[in-house]
Amino acid sequence: MDQEEALIAYQIQHIRQVALIEFGTPFDELTIREKAETITIAAREIILIRQAATKKTYAKEKPKKLYYLSLEYLPGRWTIMNIINVLAFENFKKVATLMNFSIDEIEEAYYDPALGNGGLGRLASCFMDSLATLNYPATGYGLLYEYGIFKQEIIYGTQIETAESWLDRRNNWIRYAPQSSAKVQYNGELRDGVNKVGEATHTLVNYDEVTAQCFSVPMVGYGEKGSVNLLKLFSTRAMAKNFKISCFSAGDLAAATKYTQITSVLYPSDAVELGKEYRLMQEYLLVSGALQDLFREFFQDYNDLSLLKEKVTIQLNDTHPAIACAELLRILVRDYHTTIPMAWEIATHCLNYTNHTILQEALEKWDESLFRRLLPRQMKTIELINQFVCDEVRKNHPYNEDLIHHISILQDGKVHMARLCCHICSKINGVAKLHSELITETIFKDFYKLYPQKFTNVTNGVTFRRWVLKCNPLLSKLFDDTIGPGWVTDYEKFVNLRKFSDDPKIKQRFLEIKESNKKRLIHYLATLRKEREGSDDSLWAGVFHTNKEPEQGIFFDLQIKRLHEYKRQMMNALHLLLLYKEIKEKSYTPPVKKFTLFAGKSAASYALMKDLIRLICAISRHINQDSDVSPHLRVIFVANYNVSLAEKLIPAADVSQQISTAGFEASGTSLFKFCLNGALLVGTLDGATIELKEAVGDDSFPFIFGATKDEIFHKIDERSYKPGDEINQHPNIRWLIETLRSDLLATYPEEKEAFCRIASYLESKDPYFTLFDLLSYHETQKKCLQAFTDRDRWAHLCLMNIAGIGHFSSDRSIEDYAKNIWDLKKVPLNQQILEEIKDIFVANDKCTIDPTIFKK
Numbered sequence: 001m002d003q004e005e006a007l008i009a010y011q012i013q014h015i016r017q018v019a020l021i022e023f024g025t026p027f028d029e030l031t032i033r034e035k036a037e038t039i040t041i042a043a044r045e046i047i048l049i050r051q052a053a054t055k056k057t058y059a060k061e062k063p064k065k066l067y068y069l070s071l072e073y074l075p076g077r078w079t080i081m082n083i084i085n086v087l088a089f090e091n092f093k094k095v096a097t098l099m100n101f102s103i104d105e106i107e108e109a110y111y112d113p114a115l116g117n118g119g120l121g122r123l124a125s126c127f128m129d130s131l132a133t134l135n136y137p138a139t140g141y142g143l144l145y146e147y148g149i150f151k152q153e154i155i156y157g158t159q160i161e162t163a164e165s166w167l168d169r170r171n172n173w174i175r176y177a178p179q180s181s182a183k184v185q186y187n188g189e190l191r192d193g194v195n196k197v198g199e200a201t202h203t204l205v206n207y208d209e210v211t212a213q214c215f216s217v218p219m220v221g222y223g224e225k226g227s228v229n230l231l232k233l234f235s236t237r238a239m240a241k242n243f244k245i246s247c248f249s250a251g252d253l254a255a256a257t258k259y260t261q262i263t264s265v266l267y268p269s270d271a272v273e274l275g276k277e278y279r280l281m282q283e284y285l286l287v288s289g290a291l292q293d294l295f296r297e298f299f300q301d302y303n304d305l306s307l308l309k310e311k312v313t314i315q316l317n318d319t320h321p322a323i324a325c326a327e328l329l330r331i332l333v334r335d336y337h338t339t340i341p342m343a344w345e346i347a348t349h350c351l352n353y354t355n356h357t358i359l360q361e362a363l364e365k366w367d368e369s370l371f372r373r374l375l376p377r378q379m380k381t382i383e384l385i386n387q388f389v390c391d392e393v394r395k396n397h398p399y400n401e402d403l404i405h406h407i408s409i410l411q412d413g414k415v416h417m418a419r420l421c422c423h424i425c426s427k428i429n430g431v432a433k434l435h436s437e438l439i440t441e442t443i444f445k446d447f448y449k450l451y452p453q454k455f456t457n458v459t460n461g462v463t464f465r466r467w468v469l470k471c472n473p474l475l476s477k478l479f480d481d482t483i484g485p486g487w488v489t490d491y492e493k494f495v496n497l498r499k500f501s502d503d504p505k506i507k508q509r510f511l512e513i514k515e516s517n518k519k520r521l522i523h524y525l526a527t528l529r530k531e532r533e534g535s536d537d538s539l540w541a542g543v544f545h546t547n548k549e550p551e552q553g554i555f556f557d558l559q560i561k562r563l564h565e566y567k568r569q570m571m572n573a574l575h576l577l578l579l580y581k582e583i584k585e586k587s588y589t590p591p592v593k594k595f596t597l598f599a600g601k602s603a604a605s606y607a608l609m610k611d612l613i614r615l616i617c618a619i620s621r622h623i624n625q626d627s628d629v630s631p632h633l634r635v636i637f638v639a640n641y642n643v644s645l646a647e648k649l650i651p652a653a654d655v656s657q658q659i660s661t662a663g664f665e666a667s668g669t670s671l672f673k674f675c676l677n678g679a680l681l682v683g684t685l686d687g688a689t690i691e692l693k694e695a696v697g698d699d700s701f702p703f704i705f706g707a708t709k710d711e712i713f714h715k716i717d718e719r720s721y722k723p724g725d726e727i728n729q730h731p732n733i734r735w736l737i738e739t740l741r742s743d744l745l746a747t748y749p750e751e752k753e754a755f756c757r758i759a760s761y762l763e764s765k766d767p768y769f770t771l772f773d774l775l776s777y778h779e780t781q782k783k784c785l786q787a788f789t790d791r792d793r794w795a796h797l798c799l800m801n802i803a804g805i806g807h808f809s810s811d812r813s814i815e816d817y818a819k820n821i822w823d824l825k826k827v828p829l830n831q832q833i834l835e836e837i838k839d840i841f842v843a844n845d846k847c848t849i850d851p852t853i854f855k856k
């Protein structure tokens with residue numbers, strides 16, 4: 001037996017052993033779910049070894065550490081990704097064959113961890129991957145929501161939200177981490193006091209105390225050298241003390257579960273303001289838990305607080321954890337007896353803040369009265385901060401109360417969380433060049449005048465491990481064979497793909513890979529459709545010919561992202577209606593068959609976007625059933641968009657729609673994933689599209705259209721945009737509005753009402769310039785279909801696009817943060833420590849049953 005065979009034999013034995021220990025049943029007799037758990041537990045061994053080695057390495061090196069605070073993560077499924085990251089996947093495939101299980105089934109047996117809404121949460125997860133891969137010492141903090149983002153069902157074209165109980169069975173990657181659990185106080189009254197150096201402090205009495213139990217998940221870096229950092233998630237659910245049994249006995253269930261429920265749900269809203277008390281409780285839970293853990297770790301290594309500045313950097317992912325700005329100051333003065341100037345110095349050095357949107361309605365503001373009641377100590381601290389910063393500003397800008405009005409943290413009865421961040425944080429970054437400029441011109445323009453040195457940019461990126469290595473194995477192999485396998489961690493290698501963009505064999509192979517990914521997707525969608533049969537079959541009608549192989553050469557056009565007005569799924573829907581009209585009237589015949597896929601959730605309370613889902617589904621139903629049009633055009637809305645679905649959709653795409661109103665998409669990150677997987681981009685000059693276009697080169701980026709950010713902002717400033725003018729000037733647009741009001745699409749009264757509401761919205765407001773950009777969009781889409789007919793040229797363009805993607809690896813983003821914001825150094829995994837820990841495992845992990853005793 002060679003070494004590899006021996007390893008495989010060992011792995012099989014290990015899996016069989018775990019099956020017996022965990023389930024008391026031979027592996028082959030387990031259910032799929034049990035098999036998945038067994039494999040996860042077996043795979044965990046090697047990861048635990050690396051995790052222990054990482055921890056010991058950090059303990060030895062005592063490096064500066066990053067504490068990443070985010071209320072959301074969207075990690076995607078862990079088992080297969082982790083096996084890939086520790087380079088065990090090739091063997092694992094052999095194990096799967098020998099043991100006769102399907103890797104896909106094992107992967108699907110767990111739910112997708114649904115701990116986030118959209119871009120910001122997914123970004124946090126890409127960052128966790130890159131931090132561990134690049135050996136940066138970092139811990140992520142978040143909440144373990146019991147019901148993550150809701151599950152979206154589409155019933156008769158309507159979004160229905162149901163709770164996603166992704167944790168109802170255990171997830172074997174999540175382990176209790178009692179040493180990081182924390183006690184968190186809410187409500188209560190303040191008593192004045194002083195600390196040891198005479199600074200005024202406040203002590204809380206008569207408060208409610210909640211225990212935040214901590215659970216950790218390994219964040220597994222890629223490759224032989226990868227570290228394993230931790231994501232620590234707090235939960236209040238399982239803690240008996242948090243359950244008020246006396247209230248329960250008195251029949252008040254709500255009061256009894258008030259605190260066990262804090263981490264029950266993720267608020268299903270992105271880019272919309274929330275004002276819910278529970279949400280504020282969640283935010284403080286995260287901040288308090290994370291900071292307590294941070295100080296615990298710090299005092300393990302040091303007893304001198306002045307070192308905190310050197311050893312700790314904290315990143316706030318959006319304003320959701322902004323209370324940390326006040327809490328850090330408060331803890332330093334109240335619990336660690338620093339002077340206020342020293343606390344100020346530390347806090348303003350250690351904290352940093354990333355902004356993810358310029359939408360006013362997304363800027364968090366809390367009612368002062370609620371804040372004061374729930375978090376009286378933090379409110380006191382914010383008042384002090386505010387007094388101080390306003391005094392300073394008044395000194396330097398006398399008689400400028402207008403300015404004070406714009407920068408005061410407490411204003412009009414609200415606590416402005418972004419303003420708190422701007423005053424306290426050391427660095428403030430946007431997530432793409434355009435966005436970082438825009439924040440200094442719009443929402444933070446006064447802060448930019450006060451603190452220009454704080455503002456910087458870090459353009460987003462995505463991890464190439466999940467977003468091509470895992471989700472697109474065929475294309476990954478093509479990269480291995482062209483630019484060499486180093487691309488997985490060396491994003492700079494991608495430029496070398498340019499050399500291959502004119503190679504006929506490589507182009508052909510690229511096109512074949514695309515076809516094969518389309519086939520894979522169609523098969524997957526067909527199984528989904530079977531599962532959902534009866535619920536809404538009309539949507540899918542005729543899209544798939546059961547028993548027949550899907551046709552070759554269909555053009556796959558995807559728009560998959562949260563539903564939001566500014567993202568303009570509405571414009572895509574209207575374009576499809578126009579296309580329908582032209583095909584029906586025979587004024588246009590598409591040169592190829594086009595298949596449009598939408599996926600995305602709408603916030604439960606976002607009525608207009610729920611109307612839009614109805615419209616898209618109605619258009620889909622109408623087009624797919626029309627015998628004149630459906631041979632040329634098919635449309636579907638795929639329900640319940642999440643990371644796992646994205647992994648299947650993206651590799652099959654020919655183009656992605658990035659069509660936001662210029663100036664409004666902070667960055668966008670799906671564009672990178674599409675580009676990496678060889679899809680071209682149809683889009684506006686917005687967010688990171690601008691930088692991607694620069695990196696790829698204009699000639700290879702032909703489908704840009706629409707008004708620029710300057711034109712849009714000019715029109716907004718001048719209030720000069722009149723959607724009615726578009727309707728009057730363009731018969732096609734008039735037809736669209738009339739059609740929305742007609743009976744063409746609607747099959748029942750609620751639909752009709754919804755489409756009329758959309759028509760009125762477009763006619764009277766159209767705040768995101770949908771009609772303004774519509775016709776140029778429509779033409780660009782047609783141009784795109786035409787371009788697709790030249791397969792050779794298309795393949796060339798796709799390869800040129802991939803060649804430009806390197807810069808948009810989250811590894812590059814993390815290097816930028818490390819250098820420009822965190823001043824963080826890599827700490828390579830200490831190989832000697834790793835070997836020592838392996839030895840301990842080898843010595844102690846041999847056999848659980850002593851046959852001499854057992855057989856007696």
Ligand code: NBG
Nearest residue numbers: 119120356431665666667668669
């Ligand atoms: C989103 C932006 C995206 C951006 C991601 C990640 C929120 C609030 N914002 O454009 O809309 O790519 O953040 O930065 O999720």
